[in-house]
Amino acid sequence: MKDKNEKFGAHQDLVERVSEDLGRGVSRRDVLRALMASGILATTAGGLLTHTGAAFAQTPKKGGKIRVAVGAGSTADTLDPAKGGNIADSVRHYMFYSRLTTIDTELTPQMALAESMNTKDGALWTVKLRKDVRFHDGKPLTSADVVYSLLRHKNPATGSKARAVAEEFEEIKVTGPLELQIKLNSPNVDLPALLGTAHFSIIKDGTTDFTTAIGTGPYKCKEFKPGVRSISVRNDDYWKPGKPYLDEIEYFSIPDEAARVNALLSGDVHLINAINPRSAPTVSAAPGYTLFESKTGHYTDIIMRDNLGPVKNPDFVLAMKYMLDREQMLKVAMRGFGIIGNDQPVQPSNRFYFSGLPQRTFDLDKAKFHLQKAGMAGQTLPMVASTAANGSVDMAQILQLSAQKAGLNLDIKRMPADGYWSNHWAKHPMSFGNISPRPTVDLMFTLFYKSNSPQNVSGWKNEQFDQLLDAARGETNDAKRKQMYADMQVIVHEQCGVGIPMFINSIDGFTNKLKGYGSHPLAGLMGFDFAEHVWLDA
Amino acid sequence: MNGTIARLVLKRLGVGVLTLLIVSLVIFTITALLPGDAAQALLGQEATPETVAALRATFGLDQPAHLRYLQWLGGLVTGDPGNSLVNGLPVADLIGSRLPNTLKLAAIAALAAVPLALTIGIVSAMFRGSLFDRLMNMAAVSAVSVPEFLIATLAVLLFAVHLQWLPALSHVSEINSFGDMLRAYAMPVLTLCCGLVAQMARMTRAAVIDQLSAPYVEMAMLKGARPVRVVLTHALPNAVGPIANAVALSLSYLLGGVIIVESIFHYPGIATLMLDAVSGRDIPLVQACAMLFCVGYMVLVLVADVSAIVSNPRLRK
Numbered sequence: 064m065k066d067k068n069e070k071f072g073a074h075q076d077l078v079e080r081v082s083e084d085l086g087r088g089v090s091r092r093d094v095l096r097a098l099m100a101s102g103i104l105a106t107t108a109g110g111l112l113t114h115t116g117a118a119f120a121q122t123p124k125k126g127g128k129i130r131v132a133v134g135a136g137s138t139a140d141t142l143d144p145a146k147g148g149n150i151a152d153s154v155r156h157y158m159f160y161s162r163l164t165t166i167d168t169e170l171t172p173q174m175a176l177a178e179s180m181n182t183k184d185g186a187l188w189t190v191k192l193r194k195d196v197r198f199h200d201g202k203p204l205t206s207a208d209v210v211y212s213l214l215r216h217k218n219p220a221t222g223s224k225a226r227a228v229a230e231e232f233e234e235i236k237v238t239g240p241l242e243l244q245i246k247l248n249s250p251n252v253d254l255p256a257l258l259g260t261a262h263f264s265i266i267k268d269g270t271t272d273f274t275t276a277i278g279t280g281p282y283k284c285k286e287f288k289p290g291v292r293s294i295s296v297r298n299d300d301y302w303k304p305g306k307p308y309l310d311e312i313e314y315f316s317i318p319d320e321a322a323r324v325n326a327l328l329s330g331d332v333h334l335i336n337a338i339n340p341r342s343a344p345t346v347s348a349a350p351g352y353t354l355f356e357s358k359t360g361h362y363t364d365i366i367m368r369d370n371l372g373p374v375k376n377p378d379f380v381l382a383m384k385y386m387l388d389r390e391q392m393l394k395v396a397m398r399g400f401g402i403i404g405n406d407q408p409v410q411p412s413n414r415f416y417f418s419g420l421p422q423r424t425f426d427l428d429k430a431k432f433h434l435q436k437a438g439m440a441g442q443t444l445p446m447v448a449s450t451a452a453n454g455s456v457d458m459a460q461i462l463q464l465s466a467q468k469a470g471l472n473l474d475i476k477r478m479p480a481d482g483y484w485s486n487h488w489a490k491h492p493m494s495f496g497n498i499s500p501r502p503t504v505d506l507m508f509t510l511f512y513k514s515n516s517p518q519n520v521s522g523w524k525n526e527q528f529d530q531l532l533d534a535a536r537g538e539t540n541d542a543k544r545k546q547m548y549a550d551m552q553v554i555v556h557e558q559c560g561v562g563i564p565m566f567i568n569s570i571d572g573f574t575n576k577l578k579g580y581g582s583h584p585l586a587g588l589m590g591f592d593f594a595e596h597v598w599l600d601a
Numbered sequence: 602m603n604g605t606i607a608r609l610v611l612k613r614l615g616v617g618v619l620t621l622l623i624v625s626l627v628i629f630t631i632t633a634l635l636p637g638d639a640a641q642a643l644l645g646q647e648a649t650p651e652t653v654a655a656l657r658a659t660f661g662l663d664q665p666a667h668l669r670y671l672q673w674l675g676g677l678v679t680g681d682p683g684n685s686l687v688n689g690l691p692v693a694d695l696i697g698s699r700l701p702n703t704l705k706l707a708a709i710a711a712l713a714a715v716p717l718a719l720t721i722g723i724v725s726a727m728f729r730g731s732l733f734d735r736l737m738n739m740a741a742v743s744a745v746s747v748p749e750f751l752i753a754t755l756a757v758l759l760f761a762v763h764l765q766w767l768p769a770l771s772h773v774s775e776i777n778s779f780g781d782m783l784r785a786y787a788m789p790v791l792t793l794c795c796g797l798v799a800q801m802a803r804m805t806r807a808a809v810i811d812q813l814s815a816p817y818v819e820m821a822m823l824k825g826a827r828p829v830r831v832v833l834t835h836a837l838p839n840a841v842g843p844i845a846n847a848v849a850l851s852l853s854y855l856l857g858g859v860i861i862v863e864s865i866f867h868y869p870g871i872a873t874l875m876l877d878a879v880s881g882r883d884i885p886l887v888q889a890c891a892m893l894f895c896v897g898y899m900v901l902v903l904v905a906d907v908s909a910i911v912s913n914p915r916l917r918k
Binding site: 139140141148224273274289317326485518 | 637645658761
């Protein structure tokens, strides 16, 4: 493990050096030669070059002001990293704060505020912080700030959305001005990745007032009015030299999708997210604008709740999974902006994806067979869908038609988006849900598939799965870990009461004047992090 | 006359306080009946029983409903409408930052709509059955029947996306000159005016026609008064009551109901604030907004009634 962590450090150095080279306009061949010489071309170059590939032709320019409109946002907008809920909050937290690590485009953690994170057993971690990092008010970053930022998630009164993760912290203590120790109650080799999420943004020791944001991020908060807008200005003291590029970002939400697209096409805003697949052709046809697709691990699933009535039968669950006409759903609900799913939550681009798992196909004969075996043929069952779960209403209608052919009547109950998550999601025998990607496979499985998780949506209990999950979390051998995750994907695919017909791509749109844009598997808007990377070619 | 008006105002104020109390109780009960509370709405998918319970305790939602209501009422009476549950900011600040925008939009829309509507209404009444009257009638019915979101979206597509004359969003924070203001308010006001003008014009026309068929108007005509004089000095003062009420109704809509315009043009007014408050189950904010709308409505109707009395000699006694 020690080696691996030292590699993190080396890797980070290299990435930085090469990024700087690219920034200075060194030719692609020079960079390749440098990478070749350092001998880790295979592991690094791919991701790195595609990420910066677009910026090659031109050197990033400093300056300029952009306006960005996103779909989510309300008076609940918050600068408290613990409470951040939607993409609007996460983007702000990435602008104003930094984290110990960042999660790169292959979901591998890279060191950020932390210079290194070392462990021998996966449970006791020593974190060394980068020197000379300053908060926006000039105060230097110390380990006390980090300890405060992490430990506050454990306090129920904080209302942290990352409390499930923070429960693993047994003790976090300062061991030096720039050094701290994190003790977990059980080994978790994913800790560096978990600490790279927006919730674990580093704030100043003792912060309780979040009317403004004082962090170490690339932008300073000039104005923040929840539900109205925020204005970010460049932090000239940012710890990554040369970044960010823009002078100012005005950031707000336009919840109405048509209005958001119109604002982009009229030139009022430079960048928008969450474009409906139905408006995608309008944006791609408009001259001067780019429609940008990110393949994220975001999925909408049909949940068959194990402890509620008739759907308990494993044959019924299988019948439902065979009834999913995945291609049709992708075509109708998402106009093709997605990739076919295989009833397990790990997306194909993840390094732990098990490609050996055969794709389940639309098969009405098998569906009929399992339906008969479950004794459910000819029955009528309710199924809950809502616009809250992206695309679920269209998916429900397609499923209803297929089910009819297989001899099952599905009665679609369409619920309002308001209050859906607290009142309907996984509270009926069959309902639709919607899960956004998590930085690690472990977190995805722990939150939504582990027996004792409150968000174990299907309510299934599988001992073998739970054991594998615990073992994989402490496993330092990557190959063994990969095998364990493969086994878990097979178990979920075969037994869990969750059907995942597809992964949904995130669609952003921006003016062609905006450069340096890229894709990230966690979310659109470059995985919330566009502000640090983009620049304006006026 | 002064006595009549003073008595009316005093009586209205008394009834107003009672109405406000009832409205606050109704709103509180209804929001309590909505599924979920602020803690659940805030945590969304991440809600677990422990985090919800902890957050409820922080918000004071673990206390019984009647206690919370009384606390809120006590705060309001002493001039403190409390803090937002969702973001912890004082409700007064949240409303204070949005209310001027709403009032500004309402004032501009009213300035544009009222004179136009009165003119159209009076002219249509004077030339009842003429081509102008029929055209206006048809236009008014069409304008009332087309939903606002359609008008707004079409206006954006035409003026912002295709012609690029106006911005698609109303950037109120960047108004430095009269020209900026015109650009920022043109489309929201245009959208609002379509429905408002049509409604007010039709009510005005009806009220004036009603008076024109009265015997005293015939008398005035027989005495040889010119048509304009008959309408403006004889019929119109008698029609002020219904017209003022029509105008008051339209304006009260401008104070709280322009949600579509606010969200399409990203105009930071009070309607979206209340919408956010309802979807976040932010009860103190919902209550405060509802009270505000209620007060606004009552004041407008009171002003309409007083102006009806002042303008009508028969009511003045």
